[in-house]
Amino acid sequence: MLNFPNGFLWGAATAAHQIEGNNVNNDWWVKEHAVGTQIVEPSGDAMDSYHRFGEDMKLLADAGLNSYRFSIEWSRIEPEPGFVSRAEIDHYRRMVDTALECGLNPVVTLMHFTVPQWMFEKGFWRNPDAPELFARFTELTLPIVADGVDYVCTINEPNIAAMLAGGESAANLVAFGLPRPDLQVADALLASHKASREVLASVPGLKSGWTVATQAFHSTGEPGADEKLREYAYPSDDWYLENARGDDFIGVQAYTRTFVGPDGPLPVRDDVETTLTGWEFFPPALELGVRAAWELSGHVPVMVTENGIATADDTRRIDYTDGALRGLHAAIEDGIEVLGYLHWSALDNYEWASGFRPTFGLIAVDRETFVRTPKPSLAWLGEVARRNGLV
Numbered sequence: 148m149l150n151f152p153n154g155f156l157w158g159a160a161t162a163a164h165q166i167e168g169n170n171v172n173n174d175w176w177v178k179e180h181a182v183g184t185q186i187v188e189p190s191g192d193a194m195d196s197y198h199r200f201g202e203d204m205k206l207l208a209d210a211g212l213n214s215y216r217f218s219i220e221w222s223r224i225e226p227e228p229g230f231v232s233r234a235e236i237d238h239y240r241r242m243v244d245t246a247l248e249c250g251l252n253p254v255v256t257l258m259h260f261t262v263p264q265w266m267f268e269k270g271f272w273r274n275p276d277a278p279e280l281f282a283r284f285t286e287l288t289l290p291i292v293a294d295g296v297d298y299v300c301t302i303n304e305p306n307i308a309a310m311l312a313g314g315e316s317a318a319n320l321v322a323f324g325l326p327r328p329d330l331q332v333a334d335a336l337l338a339s340h341k342a343s344r345e346v347l348a349s350v351p352g353l354k355s356g357w358t359v360a361t362q363a364f365h366s367t368g369e370p371g372a373d374e375k376l377r378e379y380a381y382p383s384d385d386w387y388l389e390n391a392r393g394d395d396f397i398g399v400q401a402y403t404r405t406f407v408g409p410d411g412p413l414p415v416r417d418d419v420e421t422t423l424t425g426w427e428f429f430p431p432a433l434e435l436g437v438r439a440a441w442e443l444s445g446h447v448p449v450m451v452t453e454n455g456i457a458t459a460d461d462t463r464r465i466d467y468t469d470g471a472l473r474g475l476h477a478a479i480e481d482g483i484e485v486l487g488y489l490h491w492s493a494l495d496n497y498e499w500a501s502g503f504r505p506t507f508g509l510i511a512v513d514r515e516t517f518v519r520t521p522k523p524s525l526a527w528l529g530e531v532a533r534r535n536g537l538v
Contacts, residue, residue, distance in 0.1 A: 169192060173222035176189075210525045254489065278342040289347075292353065298395075299354070430471040
């Protein structure tokens with residue numbers, strides 16, 4: 148048995164816009180419906196988890212998991228600047244209470260890519276007031292997170308957010324094909340993260356950090372490739388990991404690896420197994436990401452806030468997760484403090500520009516009836532959680 152630490156969090160993760168449905172006041176909804184959009188289909192009702200979150204949480208808890216990461220939709224809380232929806236604050240507080248009633252430790256994310264359309268129109272993260280606006284939003288969420296929540300993720304994948312801002316495209320959320328990060332946006336995200344943490348620090352015992360998409364960059368070994376990798380990786384990953392120094396924890400979100408040659412990142416080779424997103428099947432990405440986060444942050448505790456694959460073959464999901472967890476255990480054995488493992492995703496969901504085709508979920512969802520069907524991978528991960536270890 149490969150045993151994990153006492154109190155280890157075993158769970159699954161989601162994001163509001165990807166599962167709730169009808170988030171009509173945020174920037175992504177507008178992009179989905181824009182003329183000439185590259186987004187293959189709109190989110191629409193998504194998985195209707197806005198109404199069915201209790202059922203979703205119960206399925207996770209019944210399987211044996213003890214944690215659930217979900218995000219708060221800013222555009223619901225503050226649909227217009229300065230207007231605060233008390234009903235929506237109460238809705239997300241009910242989500243926290245439901246998680247606790249199910250025996251799930253709620254991990255709450257404040258910003259998972261989407262912002263209110265009014266904020267986008269005011270300049271998005273390029274607006275000099277962005278950190279102040281995000282701090283104000285954080286204050287609005289305190290009634291949601293101030294009681295019963297141990298961990299808050301301020302900003303999801305700021306490195307990917309800065310890359311998207313560099314080209315306003317999300318055709319494929321991996322290094323190859325993504326624009327270079329907008330460094331002004333990166334600075335704004337860091338300032339917003341720090342401002343949010345200052346607000347959250349008013350709650351005794353509440354721990355906060357941001358989550359980084361670690362991309363496991365590999366050099367091709369060609370002349371100039373090592374130098375290009377260092378040049379490419381620092382503003383893409385490493386800078387964000389370094390700037391987690393002093394945070395309560397850092398979230399690692401790992402899926403695949405990217406090779407970098409002398410001219411930059413390369414597409415996935417034709418001779419490797421790929422997932423429904425076109426990413427290489429590469430379970431060691433998680434261990435590599437966790438080790439990088441631990442070292443570059445100066446030994447800030449790590450939480451795996453996302454890890455998984457898009458596949459129609461659930462046996463490969465189990466195989467991938469098993470490999471990833473074995474690598475994670477090796478990192479823990481080497482003294483790295485890991486707080487938990489939250490699988491992406493709890494549900495098959497809306498995967499941004501790719502629409503509904505890539506299925507990451509431990510639970511399948513019928514998009515006509517919204518009937519939930521747990522997959523064997525959920526039962527498998529639940530058993531790992533009950534044992535707190537891998538056989």
